[in-house]
Structure formats: C-alpha cells, structure tokens
Amino acid sequence: MEQNHIKKQINSARNSLFQQGYLDEQFIQLEDLQDDANPNFVEEIVTLFYSDSTRLIRNIETALDNYPLNFCKLDDYMHQFKGSSSSIGAKKVKEECSQFQECCKARNTQGCIAAFRQVKHEHATLKRKLETYFQVSPSNSLYNTHIISRQGA
C-alpha cells in the first residue's frame, strides 16, 4: 500500500513537472536511456548540466557587466546555454533563453538584463524541483525501495 502510495506521489510529482511546463519530452528520452548499465543516468545528466551551466551563467553575467553590451557575444553565450538546457528538457528555462535572445537581437540592454534574471530564476527553480524528484524517484533509490518494501511487507 505504502509502496503504491509512494509510487503515486512520485508519479504525480513527475507529472506536474511536465504539466507545469518545467520539463519536456527530452526528459523522457533521458529516462528511456536509463538502463542497467547506467541506472542513475538521468540524475547524472542533470547533475552534469547544472555544474556546466553554472559556468555558462557566469559568462553571461560577466558579459552583462560590460557596458556597452556586446549583444553578439551575449547571444552566443545564450545560444550555448539554451543548447545545454535542451539536453535535459528544461522547457521553461529554454523559453526564457529565447526571450533573452530576442532582446539581444533588439539590442535591448534592459530587456536583456531582465530576461536574464528570468533565466536564472527558472534555472534555479527547476534545479530544486529535480533534486526533490530524484530523492524520491525510484531510480534513485535503494533507500526508497528499501523503505517501501519494508513498509509493504
């Protein structure tokens, strides 16, 4: 029972991530790649993404501190960041990235700054949600299954 209940919770947590647009089907692709050879594949990828994206964010922040803004360079960085975000299916993050790129095209300094703030916000939000998800998700857990099975027994 507990097992089912927990499973359900995990499922609904996962579903809401999709429903609320935080994640897109790329995430499912990652889940599909997970197998016995790489049992924690999805988590590994997400971890990798977040460590790498930190570097990219720093690049953009530095560039945004240089006035007048080098929109070309900013767009470049953002292009990279967006590409990276697409790897884990970070949907909302990607949307904000596009917004940022629009501002670059329009050479809108304030727009860029504001858009970037949004990007960082979404980026951080998703990270939190995914961390929680991984803690409870089946792939992650020896711990969880243990608890569940024990409770179920």
Next chain:
Amino acid sequence: MTEGINGFSSPRADVFPAGLRVLVVDDDPTWLKILEKMLKKCSYEVTTCALAIEALDLLRERKDGFDIVISDVNMPDMDGFKLLEHVGLEMDLPVIMMSVDGETSRVMRGVQHGACDYLLKPIRMKELRNIWQHVYRKKIHEVRDTESHESLESLEEILMMRNVSEQSDDGYLLCGGDMTPGKKRKDAEHKYDDKDFGDHSSVKKARVVWTVDLHQKFVKAVNHIGFEKVGPKKILDLMNVPWLTRENVASHLQKYRLYLTRLQKDDLKTSSSGIKHPDFSPRDAAGDRTDHIKMQQNEAVNSYRAPSNLLLQNANSRIHEVDLKGTASLQTIEPKKVLTGFAAKSHMASSSNIGISHSFGSTQYSTYNTVLPTQYSWSEGFTEIQFKQERNPQFQVENGFADLGLPTLQQHNQVNLQPVQSIANGLFSKERDKQAKSSSGTKSSFGSYSVPSQNLMPSFQPPDPSFQPPDPSFQLPDPVTSSTWSLKDDHSLEQTSINNLELSAFWLQGQHCSSTNLDMQNKVPECNDPEFIAEVPSNLYDALRFDYEYEYPSDSLEYPVVGQGLFIV
C-alpha cells in the same frame, strides 16, 4: 580499406549497422554524454570529443577509423562548418551537423557545406538510429564512383564526349540558390555568417556541384596554368565563374589531384606489366592511367577548345618527343599502352576505333598503334608510356594484307570496334572490359562500319591537305561522341571529325617525319573514299609496318584495334 560484409571498412564484422564507428564532437559536456549513451544504445561504437581540433586530430590519426562524424555547429575553437569542410575534404566521411537552432538559413548552410544531415537539438533516439544510412549511401556511391572511375573521371569522360561546346552552366543555377541563405541571415543568429560573408560577395563555402561544364572550365584552367603550377586562386581567376569561391576550387583541385594520382598509379602498373591484354580488358580504368590522366587532361583541354591551337600545340610538343625517338619509334609505340591509357576511358579509344575501321585492316592497326601514342602523348610522360607497350601489329597487319578490302575491314573493324566501342561505352559504364571482350555484339555503332567511315570521310576536313589520308581515320574515332558512333547523323560525325581533326592534326604533326605519312599522303586523294581505305595498298602497309611484334592473341585484337584504328592512314 578492407571491405566488410556491408561494404565498409570496419574492424568489426558486426552486422551492419551495429558497430558503426561514430565520432561525436560537441563542446557541451551534457550533450556529449547523452549522445554517447544514445549511440551506444544503437550499438554503435562511440568516440567523443569536446573540441573540433581534437576531433580533426583524431580523424587524421586514425584514418579509416571512423565511419561517420556528428558535430555541433557552434563550437568555441572552430566553426562547425569549417570542421565539416575539413572532414569532407580530408577524410571524405559523412558528417551530420547538430544545433539547437533550426533556422532554415542555418540548415541550408549546413547542407551547403556538405553536411549529409542536420539534426535539431534535442535529438531523438530514432534520429540517431538512422544515421547509418549516410554511411551506407556513401559507400554505395563510392563503389559506383570507383567503377566509373570516379565522378571526376566521369566528368572528364563527359567532357571529352562533348564537342567542346560550352553549354549553360548548371552549376550557376545551383549556386545561385545558395546565395539566398547568406542574404537572409539575421544579425544575432547569424553572426557566424557575418564573419564568413565578410570575405565573400557570393555564397561562401557553398557546396558546389561540379557539373560537367564547370569541371570543363576547371580542367581548362588547370591545363592552361600548367598542372604543376596550379593553385586554387589561379584556377579560380581563370575560370571566371563569379559565384565560385577559392575554397570550392581548392577542394575540387584536391580531388582532381587524387584522381590523377590514382590514374597514374594504375597506369604505371599497367605499363610495367608489359604487353598484357588483361591490363586493358579486365580492368576498368586500371590500366594505363597515366596516359589516361594525361590524355584526359589534354583531351579535356582539347575537347573544349575549339579545334585548336592548343591541341596542335600539344601535339607538337608531343610530336617532338616522339620524333626524338625517330619515326620508327612512333611505330613502336605500344598499342597496348596506348589503348589502355585512353582506352580506359578515352574518347581517343573510340576515335581510334573509328580509325581502325577506316584503316585498312591490320595495317591500320599498326598505324593506329603508332599514331595513337603520338596523339596521346600530349601529356607529359605519355611518350614514355607510349613506347613501353608493344603491340602486335604484325598480326593485324597480316590480316590487313590479306584483305584490304572492305569486307576485311569490316571484319577488323568490327573487331576493333568492339574494343573501341567498349571503350566508348566504358566511358559511361564500367563495363568497358566486358565490352571489350564481348566482341561482335558491341559494335552497334560500328555495325555499319563502312557507312560511318563514309560519313566521316566527307565531313572530315583535314587540317592539312597533305595529310589527308590520316584524316579519315582521325575523323572516325571521335570518341567523344560515342553516341555518334552509330554515325547516324552527319552532324555528329562532323563533330567527330572536328575532334578527329584535332587528333589528326596532332598526329599528323607528329607524324610528319614518318615515312608512313608520306606513304599515306600519296593516298590522300583516295582517303575520302571508304573503299580506298579498304584497299590499302600494300605499300602503304609497308610504310606502316612496325617493328614490334604482334603478340596478342586474337581476342586481344580488340585492343590493338582500338589503338590502331585511329591514325592509320
């Protein structure tokens, strides 16, 4: 490269496409890891690289170590498109581009630069599962190309086949289309384009389709500059094709060089083997490539030049070489070589064939043999090759003696035709060999042997009256228009004759010191009469007799025929 079961070199003998060796290049570590996992799931053998330069090094180190490359478009150390071009040029591997940006112009650029596919990130498994098709496709095309002597060779053949007439350049249209993407780019997204387009007014690095016309121009330019001294810039300037870029020319030049080298190697192999029919028949263009290369070059040049000076000039230079060796040497030219050289693809071959038909039986053969080499000696080094081969004209000569009448001719012609035909046909199909051997069947165009010659004769306009005799034979062999062999229409014959003229002029000049010519000359007035041809007087034959022995078995007649037909007067 050892061909695996599936036709591609792979150390593994896995069932295709399993074991496909993929090189993934992406500066994004997350994507790199994902792609690696995805490809592994497809049972591919994956190597990852975070830097373009690193990827190139890897590719260079392990030649034939990879089957396909997947690369991201945006990379810090090198533009993905540049990498794409390098790979295409140096390794000739299929390259798939990836990007999160799916803008039409970008995708178009990718295709222009030679990408065989352009994937949008996020990439799906199913897309990766199918990448093997690009490897397979390339293999198939390579095989085809090799058989037909490579696309370059095909181009050359077609070039020769044409009659020098420049036609509208398809390439223009193609490249015209390429212009658009460049113009459409938006600043932010196409800043890469900015850098690129800054240098060129036209499409930069457009993947050019080398049409026959374009290739013709190219070869013309190369030959004009002098093969040893060519450089992309010079060629480009000479070609005067506005939308073509230096890079386009450079890459094509590289391929052309490789192609020529390969011909040369094959040619050398053939020549060293001595008199061997097999060289000629069994192989496609395997034999006598050297000659072939040169001939092709020259031919290419000559073919697109109007019956011209260049031709004559070439002929002259050649002739000198030949002359040095003495008249006799002309005669001692090894038909085999000659044949092989141009036979592989040559138009010459066809022309010689025609010549053969006109020639008076075997006599012609011998002459032909001699002559041919001369003609083909346009290319440097040809001379050597020429003299290496030893034809067995005697055999043919004898035959010729026996029946100099038309009937014989026809016989011979037919024999000759076959090889010739096959040569001509071979130009377009890889079945030269088969045709050469197939004998009588192939003489479709030569079927009416006498007819063609008749046609040819009238249309023939000898460049030099004194050399008329040879002319008819020259006319005949218009290899370029193998289709005209059937000589169905005079027009084509004329074209042929023009080519022949060139050849003959060439030959004539070369032969000027040969006694054969003199003899031939006596026959001049009669040359225009096919019957005359058929009845080559014995003295003519004598004049043409060569010292070399005929060693080829009867079925090898085909070869000698080819060579001989042409210039025998």
